[in-house]
Amino acid sequence: xxxxxxxxxxxxxxxxxxxxxxxxxxxxxxxxxxxxxxxxxxxxxxxxxxxxxxxxxxxxxxxxxxxxxxxxxxxxxxxxxxxxxx
Amino acid sequence: xxxxxxxxxxxxxxxxxxxxxxxxxxxxxxxxxxxxxxxxxxxxxxxxxxxxxxxxxxxxxxxxxxxxxxxxxxxxxxxxxxxxxxxxxxxxxxxxxxxxxxxxxxxxxxxxxxxxxxxxxxxxxxxxxxxxxxxxxxxxxxxxxxxxxxxxxxxxxxxxxxxxxxxxxxxxxxxxxxxxxxxxxxxxxxxxxxxxxxxxxxxxxxxxxxxxxxxxxxx
Numbered sequence: 382x383x384x385x386x387x388x389x390x391x392x393x394x395x396x397x398x399x400x401x402x403x404x405x406x407x408x409x410x411x412x413x414x415x416x417x418x419x420x421x422x423x424x425x426x427x428x429x430x431x432x433x434x435x436x437x438x439x440x441x442x443x444x445x446x447x448x449x450x451x452x453x454x455x456x457x458x459x460x461x462x463x464x465x466x467x
Numbered sequence: 468x469x470x471x472x473x474x475x476x477x478x479x480x481x482x483x484x485x486x487x488x489x490x491x492x493x494x495x496x497x498x499x500x501x502x503x504x505x506x507x508x509x510x511x512x513x514x515x516x517x518x519x520x521x522x523x524x525x526x527x528x529x530x531x532x533x534x535x536x537x538x539x540x541x542x543x544x545x546x547x548x549x550x551x552x553x554x555x556x557x558x559x560x561x562x563x564x565x566x567x568x569x570x571x572x573x574x575x576x577x578x579x580x581x582x583x584x585x586x587x588x589x590x591x592x593x594x595x596x597x598x599x600x601x602x603x604x605x606x607x608x609x610x611x612x613x614x615x616x617x618x619x620x621x622x623x624x625x626x627x628x629x630x631x632x633x634x635x636x637x638x639x640x641x642x643x644x645x646x647x648x649x650x651x652x653x654x655x656x657x658x659x660x661x662x663x664x665x666x667x668x669x670x671x672x673x674x675x676x677x678x679x680x681x682x683x684x685x686x
Contacts, residue, residue, distance in 0.1 A: 420503035423567050427506045427560040428488065431513065434556050435484075435659065442666050449673045456680040 473665050480662050483655035490648040497645075503567040506560050508648055511638065512656040513556040514582070518618050519660060520550030521589065525615025528608035540604055541671035543611060547592045549663055553656075554586035569631055577624040578632040585621055588614040 487508070497504035527543035530536055561579065562572045573579060588610065595607040625632045641649055 420501055420567050423503055423563045424505055427563040428509060430559045430563075431509050431556050434552060438552055438663065442663070442670065445670055446666075446673070449670060449677060452677045453673065453680070456677060456684060460680060460684055 473662065476658055476665075477662050480655065480658035483651065483658060487648070487652050487655050490651055494648045495644050500568050503564055506564040508652045510557060510560040510564060511649070512653045513553045513560065515653060516656050516660045517550050517553040517557055517586075518622070519657075520546045520553060520664075521585065521611075521615055521618055523664070524550060524589070524592070524611045528611035528615075532605060532608045532612070537675070540608070541675065542668055543608065544593075544596055545664055545667035545671055547589050547596075547611060548667060549660060550589045551586065551593060552663075553660070554582070554589065558583065558586060565631075574631050576630040576632060577628045578621065578630055581617070581621040581624055585614060585617055588617065 491505055491508045494505065494508070496502050497507075523546035524543045527539045527546060530539035531543060561582075565574065566572050592607045592610050592614070595603050595610065599606060622635065624630065625634045638649070
């Protein structure tokens with residue numbers, strides 16, 4: 382059975398409040414190393430996303446063009462046969 | 468845009484797009500945010516293109532609604548697709564920048580929330596066009612007009628409300644070594660946008676020809 386220790390939550394809260402909260406913007410260069418994230422992976426990821434989406438869209442567009450051109454060729458054949466039959 | 472301009476514009480867009488990373492790499496780091504601020508060279512231009520797509524879609528939708536021009540409708544659906552594409556680029560590059568600069572992926576502040584709503588507006592436009600059935604073109608055109616009138620609110624939100632997002636005064640006041648690569652990227656993205664729009668519009672025209680031929684065959 383779990384028994385809460387009286388005042389434990391009060392101790393935790395007071396421990397947190399002893400560290401002053403950040404109230405204004407701090408430049409990255411002034412933050413401690415443990416609070417900094419490496420920028421390069423995020424930068425590379427952002428550029429990669431843009432390139433992948435752009436090339437992906439071109440690929441999708443060319444696939445849709447192929448489908449439409451195929452439909453157009455089929456219809457022209459069928460209509461050509463109909464005209465010949467008449 | 469005529470077909471004669473398409474190929475030269477494609478070459479220009481490809482060349483500028485390929486050169487952009489070199490210019491960005493040579494640009495200086497921003498003082499407070501460091502290396503990660505270089506995402507601005509892609510993040511801001513893609514949002515410019517998203518807004519351009521929204522305006523083209525909105526205006527073309529208005530012409531279609533009030534003048535019933537099918538060519539305007541084809542332009543509108545093409546522009547809407549590009550608005551969603553470039554919006555998606557912006558909505559992914561933004562959080563990647565925010566995670567490093569602000570310490571969180573998504574702040575739910577005014578600018579980011581309104582931008583997300585704008586993107587969802589045009590996703591809804593495309594879904595309506597695809598699955599809405601007969602008559603959905605007019606309904607979607609109304610939705611596009613609504614989306615277009617939201618753009619000014621998205622743009623000025625950072626100046627009116629308190630938000631983490633940088634204000635609109637940042638771009639006009641960029642120093643020379645950063646302004647050059649930035650405007651290069653804007654023009655490169657504009658060329659890319661025009662190439663994509665031209666191609667997408669041509670696809671709609673081909674589809675319209677196929678539909679006309681199918682109707683003629685069924686008769």
